[in-house]
Amino acid sequence: MLDVTNIDVFYDKTQAVNHTSLHLKKGQIGCLLGPSGCGKTSILRAIAGFEPIKNGEITVTGNILSSEHFTLVPEKRNIAVVFQDFALFPHLSVAQNITFGLSHLSHQQQRDRVNELVELVSLQGTEDKFPHQLSGGQKQRVALARAMAPKPQLLLMDEPFANLDADLRDELAKDVRQILNHEQTTALMVTHDQQEAFAMADVIGVMHQGAIHQWGSAYDLYHRPATRFVADFIGEGVFIPAIIREDKYLTTTLAEFVLPAKYNFTVGTEVDVLVRPDDIIHDDMSPFSAKVVAKSFRGAHILYELQLPDPKIQKVLCLAPSHHDHTLGESIGIKLDLQHIVVFNR
Numbered sequence: 422m423l424d425v426t427n428i429d430v431f432y433d434k435t436q437a438v439n440h441t442s443l444h445l446k447k448g449q450i451g452c453l454l455g456p457s458g459c460g461k462t463s464i465l466r467a468i469a470g471f472e473p474i475k476n477g478e479i480t481v482t483g484n485i486l487s488s489e490h491f492t493l494v495p496e497k498r499n500i501a502v503v504f505q506d507f508a509l510f511p512h513l514s515v516a517q518n519i520t521f522g523l524s525h526l527s528h529q530q531q532r533d534r535v536n537e538l539v540e541l542v543s544l545q546g547t548e549d550k551f552p553h554q555l556s557g558g559q560k561q562r563v564a565l566a567r568a569m570a571p572k573p574q575l576l577l578m579d580e581p582f583a584n585l586d587a588d589l590r591d592e593l594a595k596d597v598r599q600i601l602n603h604e605q606t607t608a609l610m611v612t613h614d615q616q617e618a619f620a621m622a623d624v625i626g627v628m629h630q631g632a633i634h635q636w637g638s639a640y641d642l643y644h645r646p647a648t649r650f651v652a653d654f655i656g657e658g659v660f661i662p663a664i665i666r667e668d669k670y671l672t673t674t675l676a677e678f679v680l681p682a683k684y685n686f687t688v689g690t691e692v693d694v695l696v697r698p699d700d701i702i703h704d705d706m707s708p709f710s711a712k713v714v715a716k717s718f719r720g721a722h723i724l725y726e727l728q729l730p731d732p733k734i735q736k737v738l739c740l741a742p743s744h745h746d747h748t749l750g751e752s753i754g755i756k757l758d759l760q761h762i763v764v765f766n767r
């Protein structure tokens with residue numbers, strides 16, 4: 422549905438997006454995730470038609486919207502954009518804000534669509550209120566309803582929940598996902614908050630320095646990170662040193678593993694293995710122990726930071742059920758239980 426193929430975006434001589442591609446199917450929700458300045462907004466702006474592209478192509482349902490020598494104006498793209506500051510018209514009521522893009526419809530059709538959207542975004546009873554009389558979450562719902570009212574072929578959202586507090590953000594993210602699914606709207610959003618990306622998106626692109634390192638599901642990004650940057654950026658974890666032995670064995674201080682077939686390291690190569698907090702199991706019977714150097718209570722679990730006796734390994738993290746409450750300085754038995762073996766060259 423949306424095909425962004427090998428695009429470059431420049432601001433004068435500064436390259437903000439570097440030969441980047443992404444694809445969304447109809448009804449899919451995509452998310453660009455990455456640290457500040459990595460180029461997320463620039464991709465969104467190029468798709469919306471606010472920035473020209475230097476190379477490549479942007480198409481929606483096969484129609485070219487942007488190419489090296491062509492930029493279709495934003496108003497002809499049938500793409501809606503929701504900004505982080507909501508950008509509602511302050512002098513228009515909720516109903517008038519939502520009606521704004523519907524002038525091509527009859528009055529009855531406008532009323533029907535507004536009623537439908539007000540119900541969909543759970544704003545019944547606020548139709549005659551003005552933006553300053555609404556909470557942040559309500560304003561964001563109006564912004565979403567207004568953007569979706571003309572049934573755009575694509576919805577773009579730039580940090581749509583950034584101005585909301587954490588609880589509201591989680592709740593709204595789930596609601597927005599349901600609303601988009603209900604309307605079968607294809608959407609692409611930008612965020613630097615991974616929980617928000619996980620809550621909203623079917624497919625996530627992790628960006629760094631103008632490039633998408635991996636375009637995949639939350640599960641794949643966490644368990645099968647394609648690059649060291651993705652492994653570091655998504656979730657928590659540490660790298661522990663290992664060496665490739667004959668017969669494709671991988672030896673670490675804590676355990677030995679068979680190297681998955683997709684890796685092609687020569688014998689003797691020194692590598693790093695990704696170890697997530699849920700890969701380290703607390704087990705009093707284990708021959709390996711480590712000292713608790715820090716802990717953080719997370720409700721159902723405690724995240725322990727553990728120092729192993731091996732000086733080559735800085736620390737590992739262990740997520741243990743919170744009824745196992747150990748004190749700082751205590752040594753606890755641990756074992757490594759890697760379900761997904763992810764290895765990078767040292």
Ligand SMILES: Nc1ncnc2c1ncn2[C@@H]1O[C@H](COP(=O)(O)OP(=O)(O)OP(=O)(O)O)[C@@H](O)[C@H]1O
Pocket residue numbers: 432435436437455456457458459460461462463464613
């Ligand atoms: N109008 C502009 N003029 C010049 N450089 C710009 C402009 N907009 C963005 N840049 C630069 O392009 C790069 C990418 O910026 P972009 O806003 O796309 O990143 P981002 O990932 O969306 O960041 P953030 O999360 O902070 O919004 C940055 O180095 C930024 O400084």
